[in-house]
Amino acid sequence: MPKYEEIMKEIDKRVTEGKLKPGSKLPSIRMLSNEFSCSRNTVIKAYEELEKKHIIYAVPKSGYYIVDRYQPSKKKSAKSIIIDFLSAGPDKKIMPFRDFQHCMNQAIDIYKEEMFSYSEIQGMQSLRDQLAKHLQDHQVFTSAERICVVTGSQQALNLFVSLPFPNGKNNICLEQPTHHAFIESIQVQNPTVYGIEVTNKGIDLDYLEYLFKEKDIKFFYIVSRFHNPTGYSYTNLEKKKIVELAQKYDVYIVEDDYMGDLDINSKRDPMFAFDPTGRVIYTKSFSKVLLPGLRLGITVIPEAMKKHFIRAKYADDLHTPLLTQGALEIYIKSGMYDAHIKKMRTIYHKKGKLLQEAFMEYLPANTYSCSHSGFYSTVEIPSHLNAKKLVEVLEKENVLVQDASIMYLPQYKKENVIRLSVSQVDEEYIHIGIEKIASSILKMELKEI
Structure with missing residues (x-):
């Protein structure tokens, strides 16, 4: 592991153990340089990477501080992982926070x-x-x-x-x-x-x-x-x-x-x-x-x-x-916008492809829709089943989806359709999530019968 990553890991550990509190000041660059027997540039790189991840922030002429709302990383068990097909906003991990912050600062000046x-x-x-x-x-x-x-x-x-x-x-x-x-x-x-x-x-x-x-x-x-x-x-x-x-x-x-x-x-x-x-x-x-x-x-x-x-x-x-x-x-x-969009296209297209593959593997043909963007898709369950009930069943399995009935006018309403978005779902969990959806639909059918 590169030395700067060791420093990043150690800071996360200290927050986890309560030695560093959210909002508190971090050790100076010189102190960490001595502690880890490394150059000042290595510590600076570690701090820059942490700043990019919005874990710390710099205050000119004062030093670096832990972000107030930062939650240290915790190991999650397979059972505790939530597969969120419900949230439809952009993937927070690829949002251009710092780039846009720079543009906001410039806009204030201009x-x-x-x-x-x-x-x-x-x-x-x-x-x-x-x-x-x-x-x-x-x-x-x-x-x-x-x-x-x-x-x-x-x-x-x-x-x-x-x-x-x-x-x-x-x-x-x-x-x-x-x-x-x-x-x-x-x-x-x-x-x-x-x-x-x-x-x-x-x-x-x-x-x-x-x-x-x-x-x-x-x-x-x-x-x-x-x-x-x-x-x-x-x-x-x-x-x-x-x-x-x-x-x-x-x-x-x-x-x-x-x-x-x-x-x-x-x-x-x-x-x-x-x-x-x-x-x-x-x-x-x-x-x-x-x-x-x-x-x-x-x-x-x-x-x-x-x-x-x-x-x-x-x-x-x-x-x-x-x-x-x-x-x-x-x-x-x-040119920041075009660069950001190019990255998003690649990420969402890959997620969309994985979603289509999962649908084909686990769900009957003609029961699902899908887009290459990966953002939205629907699954239509048997008409005698209720989407709202499926949402409740899946929530117990740590899979979140949306009942799509609110997206219909009253006179056209369908109550057996769910909406999915993969924008917030990590690639490795897409297949797992769709398998759980297919399994839950089957269990509901058997129970109905």
Whole structure:
């Protein structure tokens, strides 16, 4: 073991034994150098590595301290390991905390005067300019004038539910199931809605045409890549056909491309690419790929709706926080964002592949959906069984999953579907977790019989 790793291990041990308390000051570099008979550079490297892991932090001209909330590593028995398919946020181990902290500090220096006044409702001009360039790499060609920075993409989606659209229509069409926050917007505002089922083969385009033609649809809300919760991604041909139907029947499309950054297929385009004039309203979140707590997203608004949207946003929150906007601008401009996304694609794609292999090994065909991102998938259990009960059974096995019934409108609800995400699951536990799920379903069936 390299000497610097010995030092790291010893510090962890001292915290475990109570010799060092969270929040307490660490021995000086000189003291540890003498204790371990090593160079000062070796101790510095150990401290730098611990700082990267957010175990310690440096105070200029004072020294290094243990992070207040740091919990020392403990050996876990196989029985105590929790396999968390429930949590859907990004993998905390690969989040760019220090890089983004650096960008936040820079943003404070650059925009310190602006922070004492209200910002532009639509978002900082410099950030929107940067985003316009950034979006070109994703086949979203638009101007900064059409981009609106929002406090999480959910803010934009919620506003769209109540806003008037240029086609003068009133009703909304959405996939079933879909993510819970949008379901909440629908239930709170209570518009007339029509659902269309998402299966392993996508949606029924003939039925979609019927809805567009007969049901006064103002917009169709669709998650075009890595659908939440099924993980389904539409092909370019499907997207093109949906856009053609929208053009034919004067329907707008609200495209939620919240995880398009994770798509390893560079030839798969967003729906916006098939009609950039304004028929397709593009929304994108930075929560799932960056830091969820930032609550940053964007939407590309058609000129005909811009005035109404900006007014509604102003009434909602005045403007999106300036500091996080400035930090995002620096993060993208520096190239850190692209480097981070490249790493995430590799990690999540591998997890997605392992998940698909596990599904194929342990579950019957056509009972599961899966995405290459690894973020979301669903498992449909026999109709006479209840997903909520399965959640309880699996919790006793230290496997966490989500009952997907909250992702359906009441009239379309299924109570035999669970949602899984592998974003928080270590690779070596994916197969183990799916085997436990399959075993628990079987036990429930036998008990029912």
